[in-house]
Structure formats: C-alpha cells, structure tokens
Amino acid sequence: MSLSSTRPHFPAHRRPCGWQALLSPAADRPALHGDQTADVVIVGAGYTGVAVAQTYHALAPQSRIVMLDAETAGEGSPGRNSGFMLEIALAGDASTGELERMSALNALSRRAMASLKSQVDANGIDCQLQRTGTYRAARGAEGRASLSRYREFLAAAGLEFQALDRRGLASALGTDYYAEGLYSPDCYLVQPAALIRGLVSTLPQGVELYERSPVVGLSRDGDAWRVVTPEGTVRARRVVLANNAFSRSLGADRSRLTAIYTYAALTPPLTPEISAAVGGAPWGLLPTHRLGCTLRTTADSRLMIRAQYSYERERNNDEVAADLAASLVARYPSLDGIGFDKVWGGTTGLTHNGAPLWGEIEDGLFVSAGCNGGGIVKGTALGDALARQMLGHPLADIPALFGKPSWMPPEPIRRLGFEAIRRVEQRKGRDEA
DSSP states (O other): OBOOOSSOSSOOOSSOOHHHHTSOOOOOOOOOOEEEEEEEEEEOOSHHHHHHHHHHHHHSTTOOEEEEOSSOTTTSGGGSSOOEEESSOOGGGOOGGGHHHHHHHHHHHHHHHHHHHHHHHHHTOOSOOBOOOEEEEEOSHHHHHHHHHHHHHHHHHTOOOEEEEHHHHHHHHSOOOOSEEEEESOEEEOOHHHHHHHHHHTOOTTEEEEOSOOOOEEEEETTEEEEEETTEEEEEEEEEEOSGGGGGGGTSOTTSOEEEEEEEEEOOOOOHHHHHHTTSSOOEEEESSTTSOEEEEOTTSOEEEEEEEEESSOOOHHHHHHHHHHHHHHHOGGGTTOOOSEEEEEEEEEOTTSOOEEEEEETTEEEEEOOTTOHHHHHHHHHHHHHHHHTTOOOSOHHHHHOOOOOOOOTTHHHHHHHHHHHHHHHHTGGGO
C-alpha cells in the first residue's frame, strides 16, 4: 500500500525566513543518500519532531532514529513563527467551565516550557530567551468581549494577571490604539530560528538528521515502512509524521487537517529614541481576535508584526507587506515610512475545532499535527507525549485533554467555507486587524 499523493509534500516559501536572516550561516548537514534502515523515522525536524526524538532516545537509547526535514534548521516553519513560548494554555482554549481540564493542559505546557528552558540553559543556546510575559489587548467590541472571557478564566483559575486601561497600555507599549488589555507573566519570548537551530544541534547521539530531504513517498514494505526521499530511502518499523499539515500527503487524515499561511515582518533596528517610544525592553502582544495582529519587540530593537492569513497557498508578499505596514502605522503613526527589513510567510496546520491530529493512524505509523498556531511549547508537549505513548509509557490521555479533530468537508466546499468564515471574522474583528 502506498500513501503517496499529488498533494504538496512540503512548503515552498516565496521569501527566506526573516529570523534566520539575522543569524550567521547555519551548519551544513547532508541530505539523505542511498538505502538505510532505522528503528524510527521522524518526518519533520521542528519542535514536535525534536521532542519525539529526544524522548524516544531517552527511553530507548539503543534505537537508531533518523530525522528527515525538507528544509534546513531555522529556515522552515519552526523558525518562521513569532517566538512566543506560552507557559499556560492559549486564550482561545480558555473556559471557566473546564477548569480541571485547563489545569491539566497548563501543567503539560509548563512541563514542556521547563524542558525547553533547561535545554537552552544546559547547552548555552544563544536564542535570546527571556521571560517577558505577554500582553493581550483589544480595541473593538468583539475583541473586548474575547478579552473579558479570558480575564474571567484567568481569575477563576487563580492565574496571575494585571488589567490595563488605554493609558496603562500606552505607557507599556507606546500606543493608544487599544482600549483595554491585560498582562500575564506566563510567557517567554525567543528568537525562534536560533532556538530550533540550537535544539537540533544538540540532539543526542543515535539521532541522525538529514536536511533538504523531503519525504516524497511512504509505503508498506513487509512488516515495516519504506520512506522515500529524492535521493534515498529508509526502512523502519515506526514512522512519525511531525510535518504538520504536510503530513496529509503521507497518510494523515486530510478530512481533518488543512494548511494556513500566515505572514510576518520585521522593521530595521529602531533608533534609541523610537525604541523607547514603543516600549523599550522586549515585550510581546497577542491578539484577542483570531485575525488580529501579533506584535513584539526584539533584543536588537526591532518591531515585528504578524497578521494576514491565506488558505493553502502563499499570497504575494508585496501585497502582504503593504497590508502589514498599514496595520503597523495604525498603531504607531511615527513609524510611517520606516519600512520593513524582512517580510515572510510560514505555514501552520489547522483543524476546525482546534484539536490536534495525534496518535497511531496505521500499524507503526504515528502523527502529531494540527498545532493551530500553538507552536513551540504545544508542539514540544505533544511530541514528548507521542514518544511516550509509542513506547508504552503514556504521559496523559491526549485526546481527552485536547479533544479530537472534527471533520471538514472536501474541496472545493472547504475552501469556500474557509473564505466565508474569513470574511465574517474580518468584519467582526476589523478593529483588531
């Protein structure tokens, strides 16, 4: 049985990763060549794949683990996110009616965050990791209603936060664009390309990473799986699909998973005067509406903005840059004309109800996909849990905690539905865009 398809196996980005471009050239790792065997093949060397490899090796140190990535460390989707590392569950998941479940999710998040910080500290990974906390702010009625629900959840859960009015936000962030917000200390900021590069460079012996090795075919080969790249193959009893939405071409349930592109831009380094005017020390702001803007400052005094979404295909980046500039200037009129040093797109795997596609889907074939923008910490937690599940040491009942992904209709109905929902949400969240 072959699980190859005509669906794209990996992303083809229009522009280089902006975070990666700020770093020195990465170490050159080989592509896979020839025919090999392994105990486990992990497709995707992102935060989920790295966590699977680390935990599997720790529990079964004699195993040979091969990781395959279509791109290079830091250049793919793991290096293209906004660099928020949340210690507690995302606001969109928060519910005062499910405090016990949310508490368990928060415990998993904190565990994963502690593991990541320990690795950064122990290995001296220079990724600008800093516990800054995070702001959430709203301007319009829809965003303020969402903010109110999140505040209720934090209060009910006994989690620390500080409510801020327009003046308080202006003092902290240098903009009076938002009507109200709150600050939570449970977040770190990081340079994401530097973090993923550091994590893969410190993988334990017994884990071999091959870059520029997209998996273009996967099929049964007797009692094992045969994994095919353009220049090589690996035969293994177990395969883990940790390449998010692109796992669909290799057997993941495409009726429950889709690919969404998001976009980000970095300004040039700001002058000391301008940097002080926009808040000074590194801070990060997450939107209260799903189509709102993410903002953060960086260690080298840049301002990053992330917004805009497209379905299954990357938009023209020049058009994206113009839209991002308009959103930035609406918040910081003094930055009109400053321009962007870097603009880029990246992908995330999306499920309709936000639950991950996770677990064993065929004999010896496992998947962890559909992070829904949860990124670094969520991917790490799910990867660690999957490795433990594979080896008979379950950490938690992941489907019970996160739920199971709901069904989505096939194309073209799915695209039409996405566009209809996007238009509705854009109108509802237009003040947050």
